[in-house]
Amino acid sequence: MNFWNDPLKVAADWLMGIFTGWGMNAVAAQVLVAFLGVLMLITILMVLDIFLVWIERKVVARFQDRIGPNRVGPFGLIQPFADIIKLIIKEDTTPADADKVVYNIAPLLSMMSVLILWAVVPLAPVILGVDLNAGILFIIAAGSIGTLSIIMAGWSSNNKFSVIGAFRQVAVMVSFEIPMLATLLIPTIFSGSMGMNAIIQGQSIWYVLLSPLAALIFLIAAIAELGRAPFDLAEGESELVSGYNIEYSGMKFGMFYAGELLHAFTFGGFWSILFFGGYRFFGLELVSPFLAIAVILFKAMVGYWVIMWVKYTMMRIRIDQMLAFNWKFLTPVAFVLVMVTALMNALLRGAPGWLFVSGMILSNIIVAWAALEIVRSVSKKERERIEGPKRVVEAHH
Amino acid sequence: MNEWLYVGLFFIVGLIIPAGAITAGWLFGPKKPNPVKQSTYECGIEPVGEGWVQFKAQYYIFALVFLVFDVETVFLFPWAVRLGGLGLFAVLEGIVFILILIAGLVYTWRKGMLEWA
Amino acid sequence: MIPLSWYLILAAALFSIGLYGVLARRNAVAILLGVELMLNAVNINLVAFWRYGDITQMAGQVFAIVVFAVAAAEVAVGLALVISVYRRRNTVVAEELDLLKW
């Protein structure tokens, strides 16, 4: 077993050898090695997070026909580091009326809820992170902690705008968690497991081909969960200034900001794991774990790019439209899709591969088409109810 | 060893590193508080009343619907895991379960409680 | 290894704390918080008996999940009642809700 085939195990064995050589207890040494591994991964993520700021700014600039950061360093690559230094030397203000303890814990929890998501991300066939058998639900559990951190931030700031922003954001996050939970059931049904690695191993055919509608609903729910445009009403500048984080400054604000970017990237990663095969790419992942990591990071980056693409193309929608969209459209469609998928999965069991795939795609298309038809007829009626039949209006003229 | 130990390490390190970053900001930043700076920000106008406003009851309805659906989907995960090995009977059980769930949503919808009045 | 007794004592202590909350608090929302603690204590017991008994028998975990559903139902209805009462009587203090005494 050499380093290029299983880097994590080789490094861990090497460190274990050193620590036990110092006369350390085997269990304690194992915990220490795991701690160092986690520390390394999270440090890499934080550095990656700094570059995400640069990527986001460059991409948005291109969308808006600008150049973006280009002064500090080649292609403006040093710009995010300058931003970090600026955030560090900013004054860290606390409003006099704030609930100090809760106010200070909230940004920590916000960042933590994003970082712990990486505990369950399998980076390569031999680098699995923690292969929890409840891995899928862990995403939602971490999201719950994020929701809580937003409520804590908004409430403890003792500011009207931040309270309203926090409660809007939480209403949106919890609402869109339901279609997300429902679409998470679909990879679970296909792979027969809730573990991330088992889901990747089950994707000899990418699940996006079996259930494109589920992939789409998951993406929409993820964007709402992230609180990014078109679902970023918590920070509607004209009405709420910047939402729940209005009273935060300096590095505490930086935690919310960096957390949001890393969260978007992470959800790009989950999108690719659940529906686009994760680290799998035509056997490339078996050649070397480093290639597998490159594949999953590339896919996560593509997912992140799609999320940015949506953000900088769509306009913000109102909260009532958004909640109506979720409860009256997305949630029913997601649950109908779960039922149809479960039924088709049972009916097509043992069928040849091509029949299974085409049956699944067909059922997805039918569900999507039926949903859109119902929406069209309902909205047509609604429009006629509000505007009155067109002919009557013309007759008056 | 318990796999949750590693998850616990993620929790701990995930708290330590942001705490370190915030501490660095606290160490290097200036500390010159004054009453105006520490007052609540309301677009430059003097704050009126206190910040803990009472808000719309509508939020509570959405949280309520969410709570019920959240619990029900959690029941569905063990069902979905075993779906591949079970017969049509188990599939129908799950479908009945989801239909009961949707009935609640339809009731709330029909009564006009999902409208943002 | 942790003996079963530790879990049972933890659950008993949590249950008693919750009971105190239910009996002593005036605010109806706080009383419901106490009920949550008691339900959690029950769940610790259920899962502990699953783990320390025959783990192929899933009764403990199944009923732990059912308790989650019961807790959710209890909270949903309980808090809705509190809000409804608050709207009519403008109070959430349980002692003042004594209309049915007569």
Next chain:
Amino acid sequence: MTGEQLLFLIVGAVTLLSGLMVVTSRNLIHAALWLVATLFGVAIVYTLLNAGFIAVVQVVVYIGAIAILFIFAVMLTRKEMRDQGAQANSNWWAGALVAAGTFAGLFFLLQGWSGFSKTAAAIPSGYDAIGQLGDALTSPAGYVLPFEVASVLLLAALVGAVYLAFNKK
């Protein structure tokens, strides 16, 4: 004392202390946040019991939904949250006595039981708790009825709660 026992003692102490804060803190939002800490402690206890699925569900349902609902409810009945009057009723000492008595009684009853200091058998390798749970919930010989009844219960709760909380214009 093994590391596992030490971990249990720390987690148990934190859980009970935050439980005490839940029933004593003046500010109800703080009480709700202490409840979150208690629930998280209980989730860690579940992981010590090798019930990972239950632990995750605990976080999803309790912290992600029930705690949020509590905070919403406190915000809706805000007048009482800032209430500086007594948070405990005049009979709080009787409540404390009953609670202490319950604990003492439970402890006395349990310590006479033969299985009290039983230790757990090791989990066999390849044991899949979630799969077992799925089988138990769906097989007709298992717990189909609780599974479906839970759905009906939640439907009833949803209809009742939404009806109560809905503000008729």
